[in-house]
Amino acid sequence: MKRKRLINISKAIGKYLFRVLTLLLATSVVAFVLASLSPIDPVQQYVMGAGAVSMEQREAISEYWGLNAPPTERYLNWLSAILRGDMGVSILYRQPVAYIIADRFINTFALMMTSWILSGIIGFTLGCIMGIWRGKWVDSIIKRVCLVLCSVPTFWLGLVFLLIFSVWLGWFPIGFSSPIGIADSDVSIWQRLYHLALPALTLSFISFANVAMHTRQKLVDVLESDYVLFARARGEDTWTIMKRHGFRNTLLPAITLQFASFAELFGGSVLAENVFSYPGLGSAVSAAGLNSDVPLLLGITLFSALFVFSGNFIANIIYGVVDPRIGEERPHGQAIGD
Amino acid sequence: MDKQLAIKASGQRFGFNRRVRTVIISIFLLGIIIGIFIAGIFIGDDAMAVDFTRKGIRPSWEYPFGTDWLGRNMLLRTVKGLSISIMVGTVASAVSAVLATIIGIAAAMGSKWMDSAIGWLIDLVMGVPHLLLLILIAFACGRGLTGLLTGIAVTHWTGLARLVRAEVLQIRSQQYITISRRLGKSTGWILLHHILPHVLPQFVVGLVLLFPHAILHESSLSFLGYGLPPEQPAIGIILAESMKYLTGGMWWLAFFPGITLVLIVILFDKLGENLKTLLDPYSAHE
Numbered sequence: 001m002k003r004k005r006l007i008n009i010s011k012a013i014g015k016y017l018f019r020v021l022t023l024l025l026a027t028s029v030v031a032f033v034l035a036s037l038s039p040i041d042p043v044q045q046y047v048m049g050a051g052a053v054s055m056e057q058r059e060a061i062s063e064y065w066g067l068n069a070p071p072t073e074r075y076l077n078w079l080s081a082i083l084r085g086d087m088g089v090s091i092l093y094r095q096p097v098a099y100i101i102a103d104r105f106i107n108t109f110a111l112m113m114t115s116w117i118l119s120g121i122i123g124f125t126l127g128c129i130m131g132i133w134r135g136k137w138v139d140s141i142i143k144r145v146c147l148v149l150c151s152v153p154t155f156w157l158g159l160v161f162l163l164i165f166s167v168w169l170g171w172f173p174i175g176f177s178s179p180i181g182i183a184d185s186d187v188s189i190w191q192r193l194y195h196l197a198l199p200a201l202t203l204s205f206i207s208f209a210n211v212a213m214h215t216r217q218k219l220v221d222v223l224e225s226d227y228v229l230f231a232r233a234r235g236e237d238t239w240t241i242m243k244r245h246g247f248r249n250t251l252l253p254a255i256t257l258q259f260a261s262f263a264e265l266f267g268g269s270v271l272a273e274n275v276f277s278y279p280g281l282g283s284a285v286s287a288a289g290l291n292s293d294v295p296l297l298l299g300i301t302l303f304s305a306l307f308v309f310s311g312n313f314i315a316n317i318i319y320g321v322v323d324p325r326i327g328e329e330r331p332h333g334q335a336i337g338d
Numbered sequence: 339m340d341k342q343l344a345i346k347a348s349g350q351r352f353g354f355n356r357r358v359r360t361v362i363i364s365i366f367l368l369g370i371i372i373g374i375f376i377a378g379i380f381i382g383d384d385a386m387a388v389d390f391t392r393k394g395i396r397p398s399w400e401y402p403f404g405t406d407w408l409g410r411n412m413l414l415r416t417v418k419g420l421s422i423s424i425m426v427g428t429v430a431s432a433v434s435a436v437l438a439t440i441i442g443i444a445a446a447m448g449s450k451w452m453d454s455a456i457g458w459l460i461d462l463v464m465g466v467p468h469l470l471l472l473i474l475i476a477f478a479c480g481r482g483l484t485g486l487l488t489g490i491a492v493t494h495w496t497g498l499a500r501l502v503r504a505e506v507l508q509i510r511s512q513q514y515i516t517i518s519r520r521l522g523k524s525t526g527w528i529l530l531h532h533i534l535p536h537v538l539p540q541f542v543v544g545l546v547l548l549f550p551h552a553i554l555h556e557s558s559l560s561f562l563g564y565g566l567p568p569e570q571p572a573i574g575i576i577l578a579e580s581m582k583y584l585t586g587g588m589w590w591l592a593f594f595p596g597i598t599l600v601l602i603v604i605l606f607d608k609l610g611e612n613l614k615t616l617l618d619p620y621s622a623h624e
Contacts, residue, residue, distance in 0.1 A: 019461070022458070023461055026462050027462065027466055030462070030466075031474060034474045034477065034478040035474070037478040037479075038477050038478050038479075038480060039480040147604075148600070148604065150550075150607075151600050151604045151607060153557050153558060153561075153596070153599065153600075154558070155558060155574075156596035156600070159577060159580070159581065159584065159596065160592070160593070162584060163592065167585055167587065167589070263464065263467045264467070264468070266467035266469075266470065267467045267468050267469035270467075270469050270473075270562070271469070271561070271562070274562060275581070285470060285473065286473065286562045286563070286564075289474075289477045289562075289564065290563055290564070292477075297473075297474070297477065300470070301466060301474060304466065304467050304470055305465050305466050305467075308467060312465075
């Protein structure tokens with residue numbers, strides 16, 4: 001029985017990995033086509049700062065870049081280069097794209113993980129509070145706050161936080177991931193955290209509502225079940241019931257939901273990083289688009305897709321493997337909780 | 339008999355039953371939205387004229403939202419911006435909802451191959467972070483209004499398409515569909531007379547509920563600089579411009595445009611919820 005389950009699980013994982021592979025390939029095609037549809041001339045963009053450039057030199061650049069080749073050949077060249085680990089050179093920063101992504105991803109990862117954990121904890125706690133006191137005034141107030149937060153644009157919340165905490169109260173700095181004028185190696189962890197706080201707070205405020213509402217729904221289902229009624233009849237108090245039934249049944253869906261929310265987290269970080277001029281992937285990608293830096297734009301797109309698919313993959317595994325009730329048979333390859 | 343009387347009495351206490359009340363609230367919400375939209379159209383360029391004699395005025399009775407660093411009236415700019423947002427949001431979510439309905443029905447009615455292909459396509463669209471996909475499309479269209487509209491229209495259909503697919507799958511297995519088929523009706527006839535009328539409420543509610551997403555993405559893209567040209571007072575552009583002046587203490591430049599945007603989004607959300615109770619056959623007669 002156990003062996004059969006193991007086989008089932010590895011089959012499901014294999015199937016999902018295949019699906020992710022085809023999806024990543026398709027993402028690269030779509031991104032490449034979209035980038036080459038742009039009416040902006042890459043050569044013009046490249047030589048803009050270089051002063052006088054003759055037509056022959058332009059021709060030489062586009063020949064060197066292979067711009068005169070047919071689109072399929074260009075795509076295949078680009079793809080094979082990426083598979084060999086060469087993502088090209090950023091026009092905007094004049095550095096290898098792989099280096100920029102690695103460098104900035106550390107910042108973005110710190111930001112996203114902080115807000116991810118924060119929003120998970122806040123959302124789950126609020127969801128539990130709403131579930132326990134469902135129908136009471138606490139429930140309706142938090143519910144209303146969650147619904148309003150869903151309608152608030154990320155960047156505006158960032159601006160309001162900036163106004164309150166940085167401009168008005170002066171508690172936090174206006175921007176950047178470290179103090180200006182200090183070498184990167186001298187920046188202490190506390191200074192980094194200090195500069196991370198406001199963007200992370202903004203991001204987690206945007207995303208905790210979803211987890212909270214979901215947890216509330218699950219918890220209400222659990223608390224109104226027959227076995228909880230029986231537990232109450234045995235004389236267990238609310239805390240014991242939460243410990244024995246509530247948390248066990250709601251924690252897993254909440255964690256799954258959090259892993260499936262990587263796409264939104266990434267989108268939110270683009271906005272938050274732009275508001276707080278935080279040097280991460282998000283501010284890099286919007287700058288890349290505005291300055292027609294195609295290699296960087298494509299590189300970050302592919303990287304973010306990989307990131308999102310890994311999140312969905314983990315969500316699928318948790319949903320299908322960790323939960324003992326599931327894992328026997330389940331329609332595979334679907335993202336959870338979207 | 340007694341029970342019926344009691345229900346009647348409780349309904350008459352408020353003058354209306356819930357259905358009528360929901361209709362009135364919906365019309366009211368729609369009226370506010372249309373009102374703002376029309377007001378925005380009538381605000382001409384001269385109303386937003388630059389006037390340095392009144393620059394940087396705090397919110398007052400004369401200028402409820404204050405004026406900016408060029409002396410432009412922020413209330414007029416905000417209403418104009420909201421009007422633009424409503425227009426972009428309506429067009430984009432209408433296109434998106436039509437797309438979603440067609441794709442959802444195709445997935446449910448087509449072959450198994452078609453269904454899994456559409457499922458794969460939905461996964462593809464959702465795999466790239468939404469904002470990044472919007473940036474890519476805006477980039478492909480060379481920025482501006484076209485890119486904004488295209489991007490929002492072609493990326494918002496996924497959720498509603500899944501809903502429509504599930505709905506159609508459920509209707510398709512109903513007995514009257516089988517009977518209709520046995521009576522010799524073609525698939526097209528069944529689609530038109532049996533399935534579309536059932537999908538229509540989903541379509542309308544989905545359309546209205548798509549709107550908040552569309553308008554939030556519109557303002558986000560404009561904020562990042564991909565949307566409308568900078569001289570247009572879209573809310574995203576107003577907020578992006580205001581960032582330079584926040585440290586100088588001009589908080590009203592960011593606060594009021596943003597909060598009105600939030601209110602519009604909530605209005606549309608409420609309108610969607612109301613329409614849902616009206617059109618859903620299970621809750622329509624409560």
